[in-house]
Amino acid sequence: MTRTTALVIAVAMTFTAACGGGDDAAPETTAAPAASPTTAAAEPDDATDDAVTDDAVSDEGTNDDPANGATDEVAGDDPPTEEPAGDDSSTDDSPVADPEPADGFSWRAPADGEPILIGMVNTEGVPGLDFPEMRTDLDRAVAYLNDHGGLGGRPIVMEHCRAAGSPDSSQECAQSLTGKGVDMVLLGLDIFPGYTTFSAAGVPVFGALPILRSDYSADAQFVTGGNLTTMGVIAAIAVEHIGAQSVGIVSADNIGANTSETDLTNALTAAGIDYVSIKGGDNETDAGFQALIREAAAGDPDLLVSLYSDAGCIGAMRGRALLGIDTPAISTAICAGSDVLDVVGDDAAGWMFVGVGESDDSMASIEFEAMLDDGSGDGASGAGLGALAVTMIGTLARVANMLAADGVAVDGDAIAAVMASGDAPGSFPNGETIHCGVVAAFPSVCGFSLPVGYYTDDGDVATLPGFDSVSAIDYLP
Incomplete structure (x- = not known):
């Protein structure tokens, strides 16, 4: 597996999150970081009103950039090259059963039912708060899904609204989208969602991940x-993999990083x-x-933790290597991206990453990569923020397909009911348990497990053996 095909579920979990329910086995040629020593990216600063404009920009559903899979029309995408499990077309005369709803999308016919209008709020165009890949990668996934069943047979039509990192701009988006009659709203990375407006309009809201404390309730x-989940999983690795008695942490001193540090230290406590x-500092x-x-x-701690992101990933990895420190280290999924690992190379040896799972040959993995494929020929990358959006819409599509298979009308309310019931199919693509509200203190959170990966001797990222799905529940404050 190459780094470009690593599935990152929690891609930017410390700002952001999600991509493992795969096999426990690691490549035979590579040893995982020793346990004692035997992962959605770090969270940016929370937005402040004086740092951004208050303008909300609503995309009127137009296809400004066809490459981005914009959503007024049902766009096509090449189907995966393998047949899904359960679709045994090799038999001559025996009837072939359709796969179960969670078993894939590629076998499905193009969606031809009643279109479903979905709004999305995402923060873009603000220095330090510019996440267009959440929108563009979601649009690619929507194009793929529409060509392979949509949401339970309903073609998806997206209505985008770009927030500017301020309460006013998010509220303008909420009013705009509810006024246009959307069936549900997706949150990309919206710092100040207009929950009250959505609730008053009876519009269900789904998000990739909570950002501020208020999001959790x-x-x-x-x-x-x-x-919260990412930091809980780090604590779980410290206990269950390393057997740590002590941990050393490095992080920036800003609002976002301090929130991450608080969550981590609470989990360690x-x-x-x-x-x-x-x-x-933010830049060192x-x-x-x-x-x-x-x-x-x-x-002499048993584990080192870096909560830095982007260039900070590079600095922390190089610093540990140059000092000759062999203490196992762990960070978040953004540090597993090719923009980091291509720079540091084997200075990443001994590092683990929360939210990173090894790509496998499952149909879900193939479909995940197909959704992210931008047609450049460079291969899909699950190591960006946009993969969170793909995980979100893919998970909702699994639920919608289950509803349709049961003869239930597919809409946002029906999807929300299944997500809260504990009967939802596993998340896309890794099959993590989805049960919103299972932890009463955090009623909006639907998933508490993440995979953990590590840097291999071959320069790739693989799933840490036995830690393809690590629960944070026992380490929540």
Whole structure:
């Protein structure tokens, strides 16, 4: 498996989340980080009104960029090249049963039922809060789904609204979308969702992941658990894989990183693990990162944790390697992206990543990659924020297809009811359990498990053996 085909479920979990319900086996040629030593990206600063404009831009459903799979029309995409499990076409005369609803999309005919209008709010065009890939990758997935069954046979029509990282712009989007009669709303990365407006209009809200504390108790359903789940999984790895008694943490000193650190230290405290947390700047030199790592490792902890993202991933990995520290280290899924690993190379040895699962040959993995394929020929990448959007819409499509198979009318309310029932198919593509509200303290969260990956001797990212689905529930505050 190459890095470009690693499935990242929680792609940016510490800002953001999601992509493993696969096999436990790692490549035979590679050893995982030793346990004692035997992963949706770090969360950006929370938006502030004075840092952004208050303008909301509503895309009127027009197909401005066909490459992005815009959604007024049912767009096509090449189907996966393999037949799904259960579709045994090799028999001559025996009847062939359709696969179960959660068993794939590629075998389905183009959606030809009544179109379903879905709104999406996403933050774009603001320095530090610009996430267009949530919209463009979702549109690619929608194009694929519409060519393979839509939502329970209903073609999806998207109505996009771009928020600007302020409460006013998010509220304008909420009013615009409800005014246009959307059946449901998807949250890309919306910092200040207009929950009250959506609730008053009776419009169900689904999100990729919660961002602020208020999201965890909102009238919404989030496919992944965001920061809270990611940090709980780090604590689970510290206990269940490393057997750690102490942990060293490095992170930036800003609002977003401090939220991540609070969630992590709460989880470590719940696990009975001592920790030291070292704060640095948003941007550090190589020497600065070495100083942070050196201080975090000074007490000989059993595990190092970096909550840095992007260039900070590179700095933390290089700093640990240059200091010759072999303590196992863990970070979030954004540090497993090719933009990081292509730079650091084998300086990533010994690192684990929450929210990263190894791509396999399952139909769901093939379909996931097909949805993300931009036609460039470079191969699909699950290591970006947009993969969260694909996980979200793919999961909703699984539920919708189950409803349709049972003869139930497909709409947002029906999907929400199944998501809250505990009877939903597993998340797309990895089959993580979906049960919104199973943890009463966090009623909007539907998923509390994530895969954990590690950097291999071959320079790839593989699933940590035995940790393809790690639950955070025992480590929640």
